[in-house]
C-alpha cells in the first residue's frame with residue numbers, strides 16, 4: 064500500500080494501492096497501526112460494496128450498526144430539501160462538530176464512511192483532531208478541565224440547533240436512534256485514548272451541562288473550547304468523489320457535515336464501529352445497559368450522528 068500524510072494537518076493519511084477486500088495479516092497490522100497513529104485514513108475511489116464495507120469495519124471491532132444510508136434521498140426515492148423536512152433536519156444537525164454516539168451508553172470507536180452519490184458542490188465532510196487540540200491548550204485550561212465531566216445528549220444537540228424530530232411520543236420520547244430514555248450519558252472532558260494512552264478533548268455538539276457549573280458558564284466553556292479546537296491545522300475537509308471511502312477514529316476526532324444544495328441528491332453510507340465497554344462506556348452506565356438492536360431505524364432511512 065502507498066501512504067501519503069495529509070499536508071499541513073495534524074492527522075490523516077491517504078492510502079492507495081490497496082485492495083480492501085484482500086488485506087492479508089501483515090497489511091492489516093500496518094493499516095491498523097497507521098489508523099491509530101493518523102486517526103483518519105482516506106481510500107480514494109475504492110467503491111466498496113455493502114458487504115465489503117461492513118466486513119472492513121468489523122476488522123476494527125464489533126459494529127454499533129451495519130451500513131446505513133446518510134442521504135437526502137427518502138425511501139420513496141424522492142429528494143428531500145425543504146427546511147423543516149424530517150430528513151433535512153436530521154442531516155443539518157450533523158453540520159455541528161461532534162463525536163458519534165457520545166449520547167449513547169457507549170461512544171462509537173469509529174466509522175467507515177463512503178460516498179455513492181455526490182452533489183456538484185459542497186457536502187465536504189470535516190474532521191478535527193482533539194488530541195492535537197488538547198496538546199495545544201495552555202496549562203491553566205488543561206488544569207481547569209482536567210476533572211470536569213459533561214452530559215451528552217441528542218435531545219440537547221438537536222434541540223439547540225432547532226432540528227428535533229416532529230413526531231414525539233406522549234412521554235416526550237422519539238422512536239428514533241439515539242433518543243433513548245436511559246440516563247443521559249456522562250463523560251469526561253478529557254478522554255484518555257485506550258490504545259495510545261494519550262489524552263484528547265471529548266466535546267462537541269452533544270456535550271452540555273458540565274457537572275458543578277452554572278448552565279451559562281458551561282455553555283460558554285464548551286463553546287469556547289470547541290470553537291478554538293476545531294481550527295487549522297487541526298481540521299481537514301474531504302471533498303468527496305463517488306467511490307471514496309474513509310475510516311476514522313471517533314475516540315480522538317470530531318467530525319461534521321457541511322452544507323450543499325439539497326435539491327441535488329446525495330447518498331453516503333455509514334457503518335458505525337462500537338466502542339469498547341472498558342474505555343467508551345459513559346461514567347454513569349453499566350455494560351449491561353447497552354441496548355443491542357432494539358433501536359428502531361429512522362423511518363426515512365437516515366440515522367443520528
Ligand SMILES: [Fe+2]
Pocket residue numbers: 157161162163318367368
Ligand atoms: Fe456523525
